[in-house]
Amino acid sequence: MNHLSSETFRENARAALADAHLRGALKNATSLFGEKRKAAAASLPNWEDLRTQASAIKDEVLSHLDGYLEEFVGKAEARGAQVHWARNAAEANSIICGLATERKARVVVKSKSMTTEETHLNDALEAAGMQVVETDLGEYIIQLAEEPPSHIIAPAIHKTRGQIGELFTAELGMPPTDDVAQLTSTARATLRDRFAAADVGISGVNFAIAETGTIVIVENEGNIRLTTSLPRLHIAVMGIEKVIPRFADLDVFLKLLPRSASGQRMSAYQSFITGTKRRATDEGPEELHIVLLDNGRSRMLAHPVTRQSLACLRCGACLNVCPVYQQVGGHAYGSVYPGPIGAVITPQLMGIEKAAQLPYASSLCGACREVCPVKIDIPRLLLHLRGEITPRKGSVAERLAFKLWARAMMSPALYKLSSVAGRLLQRVMPISKAWTSGRDLRPIESKSFHQLWSNE
Amino acid sequence: MWTSIGVSSVEVLRRVGCEVEFDKRQTCCAQPAYNTGYLDEARLVARRFIQIFEESKADAIVSPSGSCTAMVHHYPQLFAGDTKWLPRAQAVAAKTHELSSFLVRVLKKEDVGASWKGRLTWHDACHGLRDLNIKSEPRTLIRNVRGAEFVEMEHADACCGFGGTFSVKYPEISVAILDQKIDAIERASVKAVVSGDASCLMQIGGRLSRKGSKVQVMHLAELLAAKETD
Numbered sequence: 056m057n058h059l060s061s062e063t064f065r066e067n068a069r070a071a072l073a074d075a076h077l078r079g080a081l082k083n084a085t086s087l088f089g090e091k092r093k094a095a096a097a098s099l100p101n102w103e104d105l106r107t108q109a110s111a112i113k114d115e116v117l118s119h120l121d122g123y124l125e126e127f128v129g130k131a132e133a134r135g136a137q138v139h140w141a142r143n144a145a146e147a148n149s150i151i152c153g154l155a156t157e158r159k160a161r162v163v164v165k166s167k168s169m170t171t172e173e174t175h176l177n178d179a180l181e182a183a184g185m186q187v188v189e190t191d192l193g194e195y196i197i198q199l200a201e202e203p204p205s206h207i208i209a210p211a212i213h214k215t216r217g218q219i220g221e222l223f224t225a226e227l228g229m230p231p232t233d234d235v236a237q238l239t240s241t242a243r244a245t246l247r248d249r250f251a252a253a254d255v256g257i258s259g260v261n262f263a264i265a266e267t268g269t270i271v272i273v274e275n276e277g278n279i280r281l282t283t284s285l286p287r288l289h290i291a292v293m294g295i296e297k298v299i300p301r302f303a304d305l306d307v308f309l310k311l312l313p314r315s316a317s318g319q320r321m322s323a324y325q326s327f328i329t330g331t332k333r334r335a336t337d338e339g340p341e342e343l344h345i346v347l348l349d350n351g352r353s354r355m356l357a358h359p360v361t362r363q364s365l366a367c368l369r370c371g372a373c374l375n376v377c378p379v380y381q382q383v384g385g386h387a388y389g390s391v392y393p394g395p396i397g398a399v400i401t402p403q404l405m406g407i408e409k410a411a412q413l414p415y416a417s418s419l420c421g422a423c424r425e426v427c428p429v430k431i432d433i434p435r436l437l438l439h440l441r442g443e444i445t446p447r448k449g450s451v452a453e454r455l456a457f458k459l460w461a462r463a464m465m466s467p468a469l470y471k472l473s474s475v476a477g478r479l480l481q482r483v484m485p486i487s488k489a490w491t492s493g494r495d496l497r498p499i500e501s502k503s504f505h506q507l508w509s510n511e
Numbered sequence: 512m513w514t515s516i517g518v519s520s521v522e523v524l525r526r527v528g529c530e531v532e533f534d535k536r537q538t539c540c541a542q543p544a545y546n547t548g549y550l551d552e553a554r555l556v557a558r559r560f561i562q563i564f565e566e567s568k569a570d571a572i573v574s575p576s577g578s579c580t581a582m583v584h585h586y587p588q589l590f591a592g593d594t595k596w597l598p599r600a601q602a603v604a605a606k607t608h609e610l611s612s613f614l615v616r617v618l619k620k621e622d623v624g625a626s627w628k629g630r631l632t633w634h635d636a637c638h639g640l641r642d643l644n645i646k647s648e649p650r651t652l653i654r655n656v657r658g659a660e661f662v663e664m665e666h667a668d669a670c671c672g673f674g675g676t677f678s679v680k681y682p683e684i685s686v687a688i689l690d691q692k693i694d695a696i697e698r699a700s701v702k703a704v705v706s707g708d709a710s711c712l713m714q715i716g717g718r719l720s721r722k723g724s725k726v727q728v729m730h731l732a733e734l735l736a737a738k739e740t741d
Contacts, residue, residue: 065681068681068683068684069683072683072684072687378669378670378672378688378691379681379684379688381688382684382687382688383684414548415676415677415680415681416681416684417674417677418637418670418672418673418674418675418677418678418685418688419546419637419638419674419675419677420637420641420670420674421637421638421640421641421642422637422641422669422670424641425641435588438545438546438548440548441546441547441548442548442550443548444548445547445548445549445550449548449549453547454549457543457544457547457549457552458552460543460544460552461544461549461552461555461556463538464538464539464541464556464559465538465555465556465559466538467535467536467537467538470538470539487679489678489679489680489682490678490679490682490717492682492683492686493682493683493685493686493689493717493718493721494686494689494714494717494718494720494721495716495717495718495720495721496717497513497713497716497717500513500514500515502514503514504514504516504517504518504533505535507514507517507518508517508533508535509535
């Protein structure tokens with residue numbers, strides 16, 4: 056399996072830069088997503104107001120998350136849903152595997168869910184002896200390829216049509232083609248059969264409404280509708296931050312999310328699920344279980360700066376505009392959450408030591424903040440995390456360098472000296488190979504502005 | 512490091528009627544430490560900056576850099592919760608302006624009497640653009656330079672890949688990002704690329720020079736100070 060580690064981001068990125076297929080696929084996809092998002096946002100005159108409102112709603116929820124969660128759980132249970140609390144990924148997986156095993160399930164269909172990618176649920180279900188089938192086309196592709204997702208909304212963004220054709224030939228035995236319609240219909244036929252056989256459907260959640268106990272899931276392929284309605288048991292997995300106060304708040308979020316994610320005015324399907332079916336004769340699953348996952352989220356919630364990380368809608372807009380993501384793609388991050396928001400969330404989820412390179416994988420250009428539908432100040436969060444990393448993971452040389460730098464900056468005499476030293480060094484040796492490997496160094500001028508000013 | 516940016520800034524400010532002073536005790540705004548995560552060092556250097564500039568009786572502090580200006584505007588964030596330094600940081604930040612924004616927004620000067628012959632394009636430095644919302648100001652000033660033919664390059668607002676220590680922590684990624692910018696500059700067929708930050712120009716210029724390109728890099732202050740006659 057092509058599972059890279061966050062700890063080797065530098066090497067992962069280097070390999071990605073050398074992969075021409077990957078860079079071609081990324082360039083096409085990110086620029087297309089970026090342009091479509093821009094056009095979709097421009098089509099609403101009050102885009103900025105919507106962002107402000109969404110950000111305010113998220114602030115309100117995250118400041119009183121306990122209360123909103125209690126309300127949501129109460130309402131959902133009153134309508135027949137059963138709610139489970141999972142402190143971490145292992146607990147969530149064991150709850151879900153337990154539910155499936157108790158019902159003697161053999162086939163599990165899943166719709167796209169980043170939260171279950173985060174908990175690596177598929178591995179756990181397979182270990183419990185179940186056949187797991189991803190039913191979102193992109194997720195299905197990467198499941199066949201045994202790869203993790205490389206984008207939050209487009210998990211197979213790193214693959215070209217040709218590569219997918221080869222994969223389908225090898226895995227599904229179809230004749231070689233790179234025709235999208237043929238590839239899609241083959242996937243559809245295979246998946247329909249699995250839907251019919253499935254005992255359990257597992258989905259994610261986009262919004263959980265406290266006021267009504269409703270879960271809302273948006274999609275384009277119709278596979279979520281099937282996953283959540285065909286099998287007898289539906290398990291919905293959500294991070295605790297997904298709750299919103301009122302049904303009416305959807306007005307704002309359903310305008311922002313599809314436009315930010317795929318540049319659509321509306322996603323093709325929007326499923327609203329409130330509890331289980333009312334009468335035995337109704338259609339739909341007999342049981343609805345909702346798993347609420349913490350997995351590090353309450354730690355993020357505890358600090359006013361990192362709390363913002365939890366406002367994320369998982370739209371992926373920040374990935375598409377990020378100059379770093381555009382070059383290296385998602386796998387390099389070694390996390391199911393790549394790109395700018397991934398560089399913020401990953402170290403907080405898996406521990407800062409294990410992902411200390413990620414907050415530095417940004418030029419702090421701010422393009423992410425500019426497109427974020429809920430106005431998360433991602434550069435500020437990256438800076439905050441860098442401030443946490445340096446005392447623990449900063450190299451001795453770097454720490455010393457900044458101590459000396461600060462000392463030089465505290466005294467005009469030393470400052471002058473440091474620029475003289477720099478000039479000398481630059482004359483006798485390449486100051487930094489890292490810089491000069493790809494760029495020339497601008498020669499330092501013989502007279503500084505300080506000197507010229509004194510001469511005036 | 513880039514003496515003529517300072518000299519040109521003084522020249523332009525004087526030309527539009529400002530009295531310019533320069534406190535020779537000043538060193539750095541603390542951005543390298545702040546952006547790398549060395550917050551104690553950053554606070555030390557930022558406090559010194561605040562002390563020095565508090566002593567000045569000048570109406571405004573002007574910097575020919577969107578990045579340094581944005582750093583000063585971030586001081587309140589750096590001193591959040593510090594009852595002694597926060598108000599002082601806020602006061603200094605409120606007085607600090609980037610050059611083009613100072614000329615156009617504060618002084619309402621859209622034409623500084625510059626002349627320069629040739630076709631040129633503008634690169635939006637990220638911090639000026641996204642932290643300070645500077646977009647139209649430099650373009651207005653450039654359009655009023657006599658003899659200059661201004662063209663927009665594609666994705667003028669895309670990052671050049673510098674990002675301070677990012678450029679040496681991840682040099683390969685930095686250069687890969689930079690190459691997109693270089694392509695856009697080449698497609699614009701210009702004599703010069705102008706920007707508001709020396710760091711972007713070092714990055715872009717370093718790659719242009721490595722590739723043997725004839726396109727020159729120029730700071731906005733240098734362009735605005737130019738008095739070319741034919």
